[in-house]
Structure formats: structure tokens, C-alpha cells
Amino acid sequence: MSIGIAARRLEGHRKVTGAALYSADHQPESVLHAVIVGAPIARGTVERIDADGARSMPGVVRVLTATDMPRFGQIGPPAAVLNLPMQDDRIRHEGEPVALVLAESIAAAEAACAAVEVHCRPEEPVVLGSGRRERPPEGTAEDFDRGDVEAGLGSASRRHEATYGQAPRHHQPMETSGTVASWHGDKLTLHDSVQASATVPPVIAAALGIDPGDIRVVAPHTGGGFGCKGYVWPHEILAAAAARIAGRPVKLHLRRSDQFGCVGYQPWMRFDVAIGADDDARLTAVRFDVINSTALDDTHVEPSSDAAKTMYATPALRTTQMLERVSLNLPTAMRAPVEGPGMWALESAMNELADALGVDPLEFRLRNHADVDPHDDRPWSSKKLREAYGWAAERYGWRDRHHRPRSDGPWRIGHGMATCSMGCFRFPAQARVRFGPDGFATVEANVHDIGTGAQTILCQIAADELGLALDRVRMAWGDTVLPTASPTYGSSTTVATGSAVAHACRDLRRRLRLGAEGGNLAAALKTYRGGPEAVGEGSFSLPDDAPFNGDGQGTPYAMRTWGAIFIEVGVDPEFGLVRLRRAVAAYSAGRIINPLTARSQITGGIIFGWGKATMEESMQEPIHGRWLAKNLSNTAIPVNADIPADLTVHFVDEYDEHASAIGARGIGELGATGVDAAVAAAVHDAIGVRIRSLPILPGKILEALAEQATTPSGA
Numbered sequence: 001m002s003i004g005i006a007a008r009r010l011e012g013h014r015k016v017t018g019a020a021l022y023s024a025d026h027q028p029e030s031v032l033h034a035v036i037v038g039a040p041i042a043r044g045t046v047e048r049i050d051a052d053g054a055r056s057m058p059g060v061v062r063v064l065t066a067t068d069m070p071r072f073g074q075i076g077p078p079a080a081v082l083n084l085p086m087q088d089d090r091i092r093h094e095g096e097p098v099a100l101v102l103a104e105s106i107a108a109a110e111a112a113c114a115a116v117e118v119h120c121r122p123e124e125p126v127v128l129g130s131g132r133r134e135r136p137p138e139g140t141a142e143d144f145d146r147g148d149v150e151a152g153l154g155s156a157s158r159r160h161e162a163t164y165g166q167a168p169r170h171h172q173p174m175e176t177s178g179t180v181a182s183w184h185g186d187k188l189t190l191h192d193s194v195q196a197s198a199t200v201p202p203v204i205a206a207a208l209g210i211d212p213g214d215i216r217v218v219a220p221h222t223g224g225g226f227g228c229k230g231y232v233w234p235h236e237i238l239a240a241a242a243a244r245i246a247g248r249p250v251k252l253h254l255r256r257s258d259q260f261g262c263v264g265y266q267p268w269m270r271f272d273v274a275i276g277a278d279d280d281a282r283l284t285a286v287r288f289d290v291i292n293s294t295a296l297d298d299t300h301v302e303p304s305s306d307a308a309k310t311m312y313a314t315p316a317l318r319t320t321q322m323l324e325r326v327s328l329n330l331p332t333a334m335r336a337p338v339e340g341p342g343m344w345a346l347e348s349a350m351n352e353l354a355d356a357l358g359v360d361p362l363e364f365r366l367r368n369h370a371d372v373d374p375h376d377d378r379p380w381s382s383k384k385l386r387e388a389y390g391w392a393a394e395r396y397g398w399r400d401r402h403h404r405p406r407s408d409g410p411w412r413i414g415h416g417m418a419t420c421s422m423g424c425f426r427f428p429a430q431a432r433v434r435f436g437p438d439g440f441a442t443v444e445a446n447v448h449d450i451g452t453g454a455q456t457i458l459c460q461i462a463a464d465e466l467g468l469a470l471d472r473v474r475m476a477w478g479d480t481v482l483p484t485a486s487p488t489y490g491s492s493t494t495v496a497t498g499s500a501v502a503h504a505c506r507d508l509r510r511r512l513r514l515g516a517e518g519g520n521l522a523a524a525l526k527t528y529r530g531g532p533e534a535v536g537e538g539s540f541s542l543p544d545d546a547p548f549n550g551d552g553q554g555t556p557y558a559m560r561t562w563g564a565i566f567i568e569v570g571v572d573p574e575f576g577l578v579r580l581r582r583a584v585a586a587y588s589a590g591r592i593i594n595p596l597t598a599r600s601q602i603t604g605g606i607i608f609g610w611g612k613a614t615m616e617e618s619m620q621e622p623i624h625g626r627w628l629a630k631n632l633s634n635t636a637i638p639v640n641a642d643i644p645a646d647l648t649v650h651f652v653d654e655y656d657e658h659a660s661a662i663g664a665r666g667i668g669e670l671g672a673t674g675v676d677a678a679v680a681a682a683v684h685d686a687i688g689v690r691i692r693s694l695p696i697l698p699g700k701i702l703e704a705l706a707e708q709a710t711t712p713s714g715a
Helices: 012-016 106-115 149-155 197-208 234-246 256-262 339-357 361-367 385-396 398-403 454-466 493-513 521-528 595-614 675-687 698-710
Strands: 032-038 044-050 060-064 097-103 117-122 132-134 144-146 158-166 178-184 187-192 215-218 250-253 269-277 283-295 317-326 411-423 429-435 441-444 473-476 534-540 560-572 577-588 647-651
Touching: 032 106, 032 234, 032 256, 044 097, 060 106, 060 234, 097 106, 097 234, 149 269, 149 283, 158 339, 178 234, 187 197, 187 234, 197 215, 197 234, 234 250, 234 256, 269 339, 283 339, 339 361, 339 411, 339 675, 361 385, 361 411, 385 398, 385 560, 385 577, 385 647, 398 411, 411 577, 411 675, 429 454, 429 493, 441 454, 441 493, 454 473, 454 493, 493 521, 493 534, 560 675, 577 595, 577 675, 577 698, 595 647, 595 675, 675 698
Parallel strands: 032 250, 187 215, 283 317, 441 473, 577 647
Antiparallel strands: 032 097, 044 117, 060 097, 132 317, 144 317, 158 269, 178 187, 178 250, 269 283, 411 560, 429 441, 429 534, 560 577
């Protein structure tokens, strides 16, 4: 049996030896290097672009502006930006492409880019917190109202109301986004750094007025993404258009500074939360109102209010969602979208109300455990959250935490916990499995290697289904000529493409057994060696042929992943520093295909959550409306010294037959949820102050301690 084995990644050797090729590694003959000239202001109009000096520089072939670009056709999702750049003289955000330098070398393109002069007529930028607020477009986020919320809050023995905030932050993958575009007559090939290459041809085709079938996207290895490579972004269209104009291949790879303005980021968010409970610490009502920032002319909705709909049993629940339009580029999904931000506010409020009630926060959650989905009463496909709570609490020593030392030198020790949860994101997927005369099976599916070990998982599924040793299974991936798989986001690859692979293997088994004595698969495989190739086809579809669902829509079951995290921090009240000392977490995520890669995903998610909780913030400069710092040197992220070795991860034994054909649910983003709320609770436990805006920086801690010191006792 291959499922359940801690197999090492099949593509790992290629990565560590440098053999794995990423988009920028492709160097077609006569390729031109493209560099974006970004708008120098956050809002206004381009009056003129002086590029004569740049055009005369050595190695420069073309400097393209809006007058050179074709008028693109109308595009729609999964394009991220619908108002494409270099189509008119409008400037919608700083860094928006207004010109494109094409040169024989990247050095020549960079030098010429600096010589292009962009003259603008500026307008007053709209900064975060001051933009126009409006309802989201219909169908993007649904408000929810069940029961009498105001009556429930009014009857509560204790109620908690607070505003929580989350700063914008950028994804920062090691490999920035980039595209190499090559035309062969009317055919276009893109070597692209993406998370869902199958979505690229329809968007490029609509923009350029060509047949999607004439576009091939090659993307086997993607050097990180976290969501910023999930949709189709303007640079991909610009690269293809520039290559057609120049009559030569074009490589457009975003510089690190371009990454801040040319692809998305996680938006600024505000949460207004009110929850109440009775004398038995049972919820009486939850009100959860969310605002997220978006661009002036394009829309991203972060429906974080959904987190409150599915978490706890309550007789009254109301959620709302709003947008605020500002002079920044369009946000996008970031690892653990929706629930990641929403759980920060909800779980923080649950911890605060538990303290007000004088109830242990774990006990408070157990009393309000939702045995069915709170917003539609469907039973769960599988939910072992109680078991996760119990295992993690026992391993952490939660019940006796305050019997242990509360200080360690200058550090004050605090403990916090939170629930973790993500939707069970599922997409349609297809796969093919070939069995040849050499005795090897080859899995074919257009997935991408983004560092998660997906290829290893899919080969394990095939080996298990076919009764082969893992080293007898190979995989072809990362090319749109292969069967269309699920995207590499939403923690969906194992669930969707894994199910398609399982179905393809079962189809292959049926074909092989036709000539096998007694229908024995092992005999069939043995007999088949030396014969012609056999092929199995498989697919994974959703009810009503839906293109996506996140919680089992269209089925009798609600589907989610679950977990619990317990965290110990040290806080230095003199300097406002917070240090992670240890974490224990347990998860209910269905069948675990590979415990090694699964633990790696969860550990990475916890570290990701720590960065969000205590470090990461992208600031909009308040006068000019630009991102304040557009480089890595001014970006704080966790490093080895920030993360202790004492991270314990456990998976509850589980098989979810309703979520997938292999019993699995997604785990890639689950580990990133709940961490921030647990950290905030631990900080309060250590030094007695509440921080309700992320990240929890030293200055916020020192300010809160100073305010605490000047507040009269009992006030």
C-alpha cells in the first residue's frame, strides 16, 4: 500500500540539483527581454511619455506605449484585472504598466526603463480607511441573517463587541511572476509562472482575439505563489501582445518591485464583531460585519464573513460584507483566504468572551460545538474536531498551563488557543493513466509543482489503486496538452485531481481485467507486460457540473476541514517583543495520503500564520498613495531564528467518503488559520493587554502597556 507512506518528493532531486526548470529558465532563440515602466503616481492621467532617449540606448529594440498596443478584447474571470493597462491614458494605481521596454538583454532593458520619462497629471489618491464604501457586486458575497440577532445580544448574560483589523500584506514568492511568450505562426506558447495554467488560454484568447485552442501553456515548476499566481494577470497578456508586435519571443519577468503593483496582495480588512452568551456559556447571537479594500475600478471581494456562518452553534446569526475602494492595485486571494482573516476576528472574539464569562476558552468552544452546519443545518461529511481538541490539549498540557512558571528571565509566558478551519474547496478535474509494456504506469494531469509535493501524492494514489510499487509510477504534469486538472490553489489538488487519478486507475483496472484469468489484477499486469499500451481515463465532477464549490454545495453534506492550535509565547514587556516558544496542533482533514508532505504543509502554514500575526504588513504611504516599501529588505517575514523546533502536528484518523474518491480533504491552507488569534490570546495571557489589529508589532504592545499603566484600576 502506497497511501499513508511518508514518501519523499519525486521531484525533489531535480530541485536540489538545479534541473527543475522554471518559467524564466526558458531562453528561446532571439528572445527579447521586457521590463515594465510603471506609473509614478497612484491616480491621474498620463500626459505624455518621452522614450526617445531610451530607444537610442544600446540593445534597445522597442519601447511600447498605449499607442502601440492593440485594443484588447473584453475579458472576464478568471482574469484578475478587467480594466487592462496600456489601453488608455488613465492611471489607476502606482506601478500600473504604462510602457514596456524590449531589449536584447535584461541589463539593457533595465537601463532603458530608467531613461523613460512619464509625465502625468496627478489626482488626489484615495488611501486606506477613507475610500468609498459600497456593497459587493451581486453573487460575489451573500449577507446572511438567521434568527433575531439583536434580541439574542440583548438577552445575553455577557456580550462582547469589538473591532478587529488586519493590515494588507504581499505574497512574496521566491520566484516572481513571469511569462515567456513565443509565437509560431498563429500558435502561441507561454512558459508561465502560474498556479492554474488551464485558465490562461481563454483569457489570453479573448484579449488578443484568437482561438484558445491555439494557446499552449507550459508550467511544470512554479516557485511559490500563495495565491498571487492563481488568476490571470495583465503581464501575461502584455507579454503575448509584445511578442506578436515584435515578431520575436518576449520574456517578461516581474522585478521584485513590480510584484507589489502588477499582481495582487491580501487586502486591508476590518471586522466589527458582536457575540453574546447566556449563564451556561452558550452563544445567544453572533453579528459579524466585514469590510475589505479593493481597487478603484476593479473588484476583489474577500468574503471573510463566511467564517462566522459555519463555526459555532447559535440561534441567531447575521453577517454582512462591504467594500472600500482605494488607489491601490487589485487585491487577490492569499493562502487561507476567507477563513484566514475571518477566523482571526471570530476566534479572538470567542477568546475575549470566554474570559469575560470566566470559562476556559476550550470549554467555551466545546459547549458551542456545531454538530451540524449552523447556517443550513446540513450534517457534516465528517468532522472530528472534538478529537482534535482533545488530542492537542492533552499533548500541550492545556489544563495545567498556569501551574507552570509564568516567566523566564525577562520574558512573560502566555498561552493561547484557537480553532482552525477552512472550506473544502473542490474543482472539476481530469486525469489519464497509461500502463505500458515496460511495466510502468504514467499519470498525466495538468497540475503544477508549487512546492507542495502534489506529484508525489498523485503517484502514491495511482500506485495504491494499481497495486504497484511507487517506483513503478511516473508522472507528466504542467502542460495544457495534458488532461485538465484542478488548479494548484484552494487546497484542492489532492481532493479533486487525486480523485480523478483514482478514477482513471479504476478505469484502467477494468480494462486490464478483461483478459485476466479470474479477473486478478496482479495476473493481468503480469500478462500485460510486452503488450500494447493500456489507458485509463478518469474525472472528478461536482453536482450540477458546477465549476467550483467550497462547502459541499449541491450535496446533502456540509464539508470543511478542522483543527485546533495551542500556542505558548514569551513577551518582553520592556521592548514589546513576542517570541514563539512552542505550538501543538491537531487536525481533522480526512485521509492523510502522505504524512511527511502533510506535516510539511501544516508546519509551513503555522509559520505562515506566525508571520501574519506578528510581522507582515504592507503600508500605503498616506500622502502619495503608493506602497511605502517595494522590496524584500523592508519586508519582515519569519526566519529560522523565529521558529522553535517544538512544533507538534497531529492528524486525527479519518476517512471522508463524501468529500473525495480517496477519503481526503484539503490541508494546504488549514494550518495557516487560527494561529493569529491564538497568538493574540497568548500575548494577553502573558501581559494582560489586548491587541486587536494585525500584525502584533512591538509598538502596539508598548502603546497598550502604557495605556494600561495610566488607566485607573477598575475603569
